[in-house]
Amino acid sequence: MTDLTSLTLAEARKGLADKTFTSLELTDAHLSAIEAARVLNAFVMETPDQARAMAREADAKIAKGDAGPLAGIPLGIKDLFATKGVRTTACSKILGNFVPTYESTITSQLWRDGAVMLGKLNNDEFAMGSANETSCFGPVGNPWRREGSNTTLVPGGSSGGSASAVAALLCMGATATDTGGSIRQPAAFTATVGIKPTYGRCSRWGIVAFASSLDQAGPIARSVRDSAMLLRSMAGHDPKDTTSVDIAVPDYEAAIGKSVKGMKIGIPREYRLDGMPAEIEKLWSQGAEWLKAAGAELVEISLPHTKYALPAYYIVAPAEASSNLARYDGVRYGLREQGKNIIELYENTRAEGFGAEVRRRVMIGTYVLSAGYYDAYYLRAQKVRTLIKKDFEDCFARGVDAILTPATPSAAFGIGEKGGADPVEMYLNDIFTVTVNMAGLPGIAVPSGKDAQGLPLGLQLIGRPFEEETLFSLGEVIEQAAGRFTPARWW
């Protein structure tokens, strides 16, 4: 039955409806695959009993003919999503064995639609990172390796567990979150599809907060169609998140296969970086050619403030993080380190509970928000953010429907290879993705080719606010042209 794991979500949906197999069989096949892939460290918590119970329930509903759109589909959940009765840690020691008494809005919508939870997925601590190396549970392995090499590579981050598990066929799709690239960059590193929807499209309620004005959840899946199916269940207005927007959720799947003829695709001049690998450059031109062949029109555009996006992000995101993380004080949740008074208890708990990268962000954030530096850093970064957003608005006002860029400046790298001496080396991974969060726009990463060492590379499409459908239509054109990529199994 193990070949059940290689189906796409859309194929599995058909097999379940036709009664070719049951959800219990599909779920068991994935549970065995997870067991056999523990070396990847993609899951930080497996929930087989719950998975089987949910699968049985889905099977009963399918038999009765009252199945939801994701009935019986086994998924993995990033450990940033609160799951009722199931440990949720954001992969930080400071949350200890925190077991939420409530369910995040997104996961409750997935269960409402019949999906099955296989377990919780690894991620960078509080989603801070680009390689899944800051997790308190240790790094995640990318199922992809360089040709002829045994070196284990990172799957990207922060949603490294989600991307690795989907690519290694351990789950049919996964939830993920993206504050500066954490859905799209790991998707590009693992040949999976990842979409960060428009800010406000999905509820953030019950998701551990990193930088609230940038955080947005979305799916990682094996095909553009699968990601459209998942996003439909995840999206929607939620009165419990005042930043979620009350507009109807379209049937995203209907956008798949829709003609892209006449669409205007912007190619931003500023994304052509000095020293960018020739392979990435080539892939980008190839992607443009594919869209052109499908009838789209290509136009060169300018996003002049692009070069300020990363520095501004690394002020805004840590500022919000330092405020959000103030709640982890050793009193209310998880870890508590004693001290001779309450201040010492706070200090000891936070020093012991937060990892090095999180501590760095809290310190930067506190600094840029402090009296005397607020105007020079935080306020200035907010102004830059407005300019970045305006760059995009100007292009859209001139009739551009979507923007095509590389998803990442390189393919996956080895564990421990980057950022050791200089954290900025790691931050540069998000050079093409952070602008999209700063502007609140939707962006999708689609597998598009391989580098000379056989590693996957992805392209990114950026859309107008709430026009995720355009991204699905264009993304599918790229997917059809590029084909799908599966790693050779070594684990």
Ligand code: GLN
């Ligand atoms: N890599 C970026 C960071 O470390 C983005 C992470 C994310 O999107 N959650 O902040």
